[in-house]
Amino acid sequence: MPLLLNRNDVISVLTMKDCMKVVEKAFAELSNGTAVLPLRIGITPPDGLALYMPAYLKEMGALACKVVTVYKNNPSKYDLPTTIGKVLLQDPETGNVICIMDGGYLTAIRTGAASGVATCLLARKEDGQTAGIYGAGVQAKMQLWAVAEARKLSKALVYDVSAEAASKFAEEMSKKLNLNIIAVSDADMLTDCDIICTATSSPTPLFDGTKIKKGAHINGIGSHTPNARELDTEIIKRSKFIGDSKEACFKEAGDIMIPIAEGAISAEHFYAELGEIITGKRNGRIHNDEITIFKSNGLAIQDVATAKLIYDKAIEAGIGTMIDI
Numbered sequence: 001m002p003l004l005l006n007r008n009d010v011i012s013v014l015t016m017k018d019c020m021k022v023v024e025k026a027f028a029e030l031s032n033g034t035a036v037l038p039l040r041i042g043i044t045p046p047d048g049l050a051l052y053m054p055a056y057l058k059e060m061g062a063l064a065c066k067v068v069t070v071y072k073n074n075p076s077k078y079d080l081p082t083t084i085g086k087v088l089l090q091d092p093e094t095g096n097v098i099c100i101m102d103g104g105y106l107t108a109i110r111t112g113a114a115s116g117v118a119t120c121l122l123a124r125k126e127d128g129q130t131a132g133i134y135g136a137g138v139q140a141k142m143q144l145w146a147v148a149e150a151r152k153l154s155k156a157l158v159y160d161v162s163a164e165a166a167s168k169f170a171e172e173m174s175k176k177l178n179l180n181i182i183a184v185s186d187a188d189m190l191t192d193c194d195i196i197c198t199a200t201s202s203p204t205p206l207f208d209g210t211k212i213k214k215g216a217h218i219n220g221i222g223s224h225t226p227n228a229r230e231l232d233t234e235i236i237k238r239s240k241f242i243g244d245s246k247e248a249c250f251k252e253a254g255d256i257m258i259p260i261a262e263g264a265i266s267a268e269h270f271y272a273e274l275g276e277i278i279t280g281k282r283n284g285r286i287h288n289d290e291i292t293i294f295k296s297n298g299l300a301i302q303d304v305a306t307a308k309l310i311y312d313k314a315i316e317a318g319i320g321t322m323i324d325i
Ligand SMILES: NC(=O)c1ccc[n+]([C@@H]2O[C@H](COP(=O)([O-])OP(=O)(O)OC[C@H]3O[C@@H](n4cnc5c(N)ncnc54)[C@H](O)[C@@H]3O)[C@@H](O)[C@H]2O)c1
Pocket: 107, 111, 134, 135, 136, 137, 138, 139, 140, 159, 160, 161, 162, 165, 199, 200, 201, 202, 206, 221, 222, 223, 224, 296, 297, 298, 299
């Protein structure tokens, strides 16, 4: 019988630290050729977008498919969230569905976890760095949580076009992480930070790339269409560019596709996939003056690894509801 796990069940067993470990393994599998990652399938019914994201991780023994929908009129018309996600986890030996779980919290944590892994590998090593977070939404919170797992921070600055969202973020996250978090009213104030995360819904660049200081590391997770970008051409030109997947970056990431189309850089500017850094096939940061960028588009391998982790933890803790289908 499949196990049913609701959002609270998922929250009760999933930590950022554990998620970073399995997400790192998933990227290593992708690089080593033991992951199966078909392109996600998108269907556009009249009012929304439905995405089907399957993957299989052979070493981890994890097989799953996430179904995510984005329906902009849901809140006003049906009192439902814009984005809804569920994951079907299967037994790779029999194909049987062993678990159905909520995918909202899972998506946010696994997205944070990828940036956490990238920060561990690419940011300067020393403690006491300052984080700068663009955006104060769901993803932005998880970005800061993951960065705080990767490095002992001295403080964090957050900027959002909604000053109210930024100050709520600072209040909530400073308690959660026991960290000094300052909501700022000027986007430029973050350009002096050591570790920067961009997690907004903006389709246009968030800062002037000439202002970012040497040695910074940037996690760019927001934009994911060819015509949208959070990072400008200048910062891409100045940086060592690492992506979650080369294929996804060249299909979905305006952050690198636009500078290539402008002729400002060539496709060779894409330095490595995250999995190549994890497995030691390519060097990460080689000196303290280098600027590094991790561009995340979001891959099904992250969902599958995280879903397997959640299932194993839930079985161990004896939570959830068995259902007869
Ligand atoms: N890479 C991945 O794997 C992945 C996964 C999930 C979501 N995302 C993307 O992450 C982004 C954020 O998602 P979310 O769920 O947190 O959304 P959200 O709507 O909760 O938050 C987005 C925030 O960005 C702010 N914002 C918009 N323009 C801004 C600007 N110019 N400067 C500063 N702040 C600005 C908004 O006011 C809002 O508070 C979206 O683009 C989403 O598609 C990426």
